Amino acid sequence: MLFLVRHAESIENATKYTGFYANPRPWTGPAAHALSQDVVGLTPRGFLQCLWLRQALEDLSRPDPVVRTSQYRRALDTAELALPGLSYQMTALLNEQHYGAATYMTKNELYATYPEGAEDRQTRKHLWTPPGDGGESLAGGVLRRATAFVDGLHTASAADVVAVTHHTAILALRAVLERRPVTELVDEARERKTPNAAVLIYERADGLFHARGAIQPDC
Numbered sequence: 001m002l003f004l005v006r007h008a009e010s011i012e013n014a015t016k017y018t019g020f021y022a023n024p025r026p027w028t029g030p031a032a033h034a035l036s037q038d039v040v041g042l043t044p045r046g047f048l049q050c051l052w053l054r055q056a057l058e059d060l061s062r063p064d065p066v067v068r069t070s071q072y073r074r075a076l077d078t079a080e081l082a083l084p085g086l087s088y089q090m091t092a093l094l095n096e097q098h099y100g101a102a103t104y105m106t107k108n109e110l111y112a113t114y115p116e117g118a119e120d121r122q123t124r125k126h127l128w129t130p131p132g133d134g135g136e137s138l139a140g141g142v143l144r145r146a147t148a149f150v151d152g153l154h155t156a157s158a159a160d161v162v163a164v165t166h167h168t169a170i171l172a173l174r175a176v177l178e179r180r181p182v183t184e185l186v187d188e189a190r191e192r193k194t195p196n197a198a199v200l201i202y203e204r205a206d207g208l209f210h211a212r213g214a215i216q217p218d219c
Helices: 029-039 046-062 073-082 107-112 115-123 138-154 167-179 180-191
Strands: 004-005 066-069 161-167 197-204 208-215
Touching: 004 073, 004 167, 046 073, 046 197, 066 197, 073 115, 073 161, 107 197, 138 167, 138 180, 161 167, 167 180, 167 197
Parallel strands: 004 161, 066 161
Antiparallel strands: 004 197, 197 208
């Protein structure tokens, strides 16, 4: 079995329009990305969600699952709190989409600073490549990483796998696992994102993964 877990609620999630997304943004692009990856941790609600995850994953998975996480602090904190005592391996394949120089920019600031990318960001979000070093599109870099991660699962041991990752990375992983177009998943996400600490459940059979439902915390 494979369990995709979106990290528990982070400070960024809880304060998106009052905290990091100031306009004008007070940081450079590299500094904003460093904040996002290395500093942003969980809220008190996120800690409660991790307690819920601890019991949920214990009930769902067999003993001693293989644990993989992104390199972002909010994913690492989620893994450490939800899966205490288990070792885990960080992998860049599960990282959130790299927004490059646009990290933490509001849409207004983004369109004013980089008008040449505004149309893609507004109408073809999956193809939009953020400006600056490291920027990657959902349909490009993120999907390639997701494909590599899933390919690695096919050659791994038969143990259950828990993968702690991020909203946009989950869209790409679902596209690979469920054999669906990224555009379809992006359209669904406009209506409803994967909730924080939600668990998406996949069963491996006949060389493919099959969706077997999802659960989410009530806190």
